[in-house]
Amino acid sequence: MQKNKGFTLIELMVIIAILAIVASVAAPSFVGFLKAYKLNQAKEQVIQALKDGRSKAAANRAFVVVCPSKVKDGDVISKDKCLENANVSAADKQTFQDSNRVVIANLATGVEVSGDTYFVFGPTGTSLDSVSNKVPKAKKIVVCSESKTKEIEVTVLGNVNLKNSGVCS
Template identity: 30%
Template sequence: MTRSSAAKPQGFTLVELMVVIALVAIIATLAAPDFQRLIARQKLNVVASDLLVSVMQARGEAIKNNRQAIVQPLVSSDWSRGWRVFVDLNNDKAYTEGTDMLITTVREADSSVLQFQVARNTTVGNLIGFDASGFVLGADAGQVIFSSSVLGTSYRKGVVISRTGRGRICAFPAASSGADQCAGASE
């Protein structure tokens, strides 16, 4: 028996490699829109969580300092631009630098990737405030709802604040359903 000295070639041919690259490119193109939606959903979840943390922080500061504490948008009533948490030492429900005690400032989300439209209950408006007992000031109980320009109004997340001062994150139905309240929002 004689053996052939020629070794069997191993590896991919150029044609096989080009077919695999073309398939990967097609699959990546199909997956890109879903990946963008996944990122948008996650950013909505993060913004809602950040606002809930700020609301609970304000409530805790109000109780700790025995004074009213406020969560207020940085720009008029536009919650999508960010907000600040402060102890309102002069009880005017507006942040005054040098007078009020600033607890934290949360800046706007990455608007280059995601733009937010914020729908809010009219009772929330320009602030969410807590008295020294941790209860919501006046009729400030309500909700702040975030939606995404990428997702449209099909997926909305928000923070619901009860009159007792408890906050929670809630998924809201599509805006087309006409419902701006999640199950059990009125406590």
């Protein structure tokens, strides 16, 4: 007599039921993990853009402007809008763009920022109020995703620090 190899229909249904139970238990924690991952990626994008901007400013001995790609209420920030926010004159905008002195932090869908929406680094890498007003100024930006936030601070000397976490307002 030949022996059949394989699974019966009952055995397959039991396995599928067990997998469904395991998946339903794991799904909520996986969704939370994805939300936290999205926020951390956005935070890292902003921090990297700020550090790139500071190092470009110090290396080229020139002003560099850094902006996030989106701000609160979903407004998309272009290089032109970024330079406009930083009080760069219309005559100087093209010079900034041609010499690659505008850094945009590209943020994923569903991520917004509030607080300071542009950062100006001076020729020594210090944080300034704006290109026209060269007063040293510490600034901070709040990255928000799925009602959780990460706060990033740029000191007067241009150092980038991660501050508090909280809830979006």
